[in-house]
Amino acid sequence: MSPKQLLDLAQQLVHDVLTFTYASDTCVSSFFRRNKLLGPRERHALAETTYQVVRQRLLYTHLALDGKKTTPENRAQLERRLVLLGWQGRDVDLHAGSTVDERDWLAKMRKTDLAALPDKLRHNLPDWLAQRLRDQAGDDFWPLVEALHTPAPLDLRVNALRIKREAAIAGLQEDGMVAAPTPYSPWGLRVQGKPALNRNEMFLRGDIEVQDEGSQLLALLVDAHRGEMVADFCAGAGGKTLALGASMRNTGRLYAFDTSGHRLAALKPRLKRSGLDNVYTAQIAHERDERIKRLQGKMDRVLVDAPCSGMGTLRRNPDLKWRQSPAALVELAALQTQILASAARLVKPGGRLVYSTCSLLREENEAIAEAFGSATPGWTRLDAAAVLEKAGVENAADLVRNGDLRLWPHRHACDGFYAAVWQKD
Ligand SMILES: C[S@@+](CC[C@H](N)C(=O)[O-])C[C@H]1O[C@@H](n2cnc3c(N)ncnc32)[C@H](O)[C@@H]1O
Numbered sequence: 001m002s003p004k005q006l007l008d009l010a011q012q013l014v015h016d017v018l019t020f021t022y023a024s025d026t027c028v029s030s031f032f033r034r035n036k037l038l039g040p041r042e043r044h045a046l047a048e049t050t051y052q053v054v055r056q057r058l059l060y061t062h063l064a065l066d067g068k069k070t071t072p073e074n075r076a077q078l079e080r081r082l083v084l085l086g087w088q089g090r091d092v093d094l095h096a097g098s099t100v101d102e103r104d105w106l107a108k109m110r111k112t113d114l115a116a117l118p119d120k121l122r123h124n125l126p127d128w129l130a131q132r133l134r135d136q137a138g139d140d141f142w143p144l145v146e147a148l149h150t151p152a153p154l155d156l157r158v159n160a161l162r163i164k165r166e167a168a169i170a171g172l173q174e175d176g177m178v179a180a181p182t183p184y185s186p187w188g189l190r191v192q193g194k195p196a197l198n199r200n201e202m203f204l205r206g207d208i209e210v211q212d213e214g215s216q217l218l219a220l221l222v223d224a225h226r227g228e229m230v231a232d233f234c235a236g237a238g239g240k241t242l243a244l245g246a247s248m249r250n251t252g253r254l255y256a257f258d259t260s261g262h263r264l265a266a267l268k269p270r271l272k273r274s275g276l277d278n279v280y281t282a283q284i285a286h287e288r289d290e291r292i293k294r295l296q297g298k299m300d301r302v303l304v305d306a307p308c309s310g311m312g313t314l315r316r317n318p319d320l321k322w323r324q325s326p327a328a329l330v331e332l333a334a335l336q337t338q339i340l341a342s343a344a345r346l347v348k349p350g351g352r353l354v355y356s357t358c359s360l361l362r363e364e365n366e367a368i369a370e371a372f373g374s375a376t377p378g379w380t381r382l383d384a385a386a387v388l389e390k391a392g393v394e395n396a397a398d399l400v401r402n403g404d405l406r407l408w409p410h411r412h413a414c415d416g417f418y419a420a421v422w423q424k425d
Pocket residue numbers: 215233234235236237238239240241257258259260263286287305306307308339358
């Protein structure tokens with residue numbers, strides 16, 4: 001494919017993604033299915049350019065239109081310039097695929113004094129979100145913004161049932177990958193670059209799984225043991241289910257519930273690779289489903305990894321900041337409250353309940369946990385630092401604010417997560 005064709009395709013993809021009708025990753029996968037001839041390097045360039053444009057949408061739009069408004073007439077020029085500004089492929093392709101005028105324009109734009117621009121063009125956030133993140137992060141607002149503008153690294157979880165972390169590092173090295181232990185999770189590896197894993201033997205054997213370190217820490221907070229009854233109430237595609245199953249050493253019974261059959265279906269091949277056979281997946285109609293009622297008071301551990309705005313994952317899903325809204329947060333808070341109340345009924349006396357989100361927003365986190373605590377007697381809140389230390393996490397106090405887990409991309413180099421832990425009296 002010629003550089004010109006590649007840049008034209010990037011423009012088409014940016015056009016599709018910026019309608020925000022679908023999630024960016026859905027748009028990108030569907031675009032690649034329709035353009036089968038693209039090689040891995042070309043796909044990488046197109047996908048990363050698109051995500052960069054979505055991350056920096058306000059700044060790039062301002063530069064591309066010289067502060068003017070978007071109109072149907074200037075839309076094609078806008079999208080072309082967004083691609084030039086956000087290009088993440090090879091410089092040679094950018095050079096060969098663009099005109100002299102375009103290159104001159106780009107050189108001029110790259111000299112823009114960003115520090116002199118209004119805050120909104122620097123943080124690239126909708127007002128409602130900027131306000132909330134300022135309230136949450138305080139003096140850390142700008143370091144947080146910078147971290148959210150940076151692509152996430154590739155983190156792996158070593159399947160403790162199969163292999164030790166050192167052996168996994170050596171195995172990856174044989175395949176030309178450089179991996180180092182993550183700072184907190186005893187199962188975690190951070191890999192340099194973004195190597196494709198789908199043909200890697202260790203991955204196919206289930207020795208390693210892709211999982212952000214923050215997500216691993218949530219499973220460590222649940223701290224499931226051999227022979228226990230455990231429920232992963234919002235299991236989705238099972239990132240945490242797999243980690244929980246491994247820490248149960250493939251014994252006991254682990255229920256993976258979710259309302260989405262599609263997401264649970266994505267868990268099936270991962271379960272097969274992992275070698276776990278203690279997992280029972282069940283699609284439920286809603287959080288008060290009959291199957292849930294039958295398990296009341298029987299669980300040693302329940303994880304509620306609640307549906308949320310995903311504002312902690314903006315490094316991976318930058319489109320979420322443009323697709324979420326304050327009205328959606330209100331609906332989510334109602335759902336989170338209901339799911340937590342229902343899931344809590346499964347826990348037996350002495351058992352543990354963990355409520356988690358991948359959001360940075362107080363209204364989805366502390367507010368939900370506090371409301372549950374005051375509406376529901378008979379629970380003791382546990383200190384997340386003490387729980388994590390017991391589970392083998394070093395420097396756990398660095399991960400906790402007011403007793404709850406609070407992970408930040410700029411402080412902990414993982415996605416933003418929140419979790420509160422209770423023990424049933
Ligand atoms: C944050 S995601 C879970 C991610 C998953 N735990 C993982 O580690 O990959 C939240 C999940 O909650 C599910 N969900 C939404 N409403 C639900 C409900 N009422 N009861 C149970 N699960 C629900 C969604 O389908 C989604 O898969």
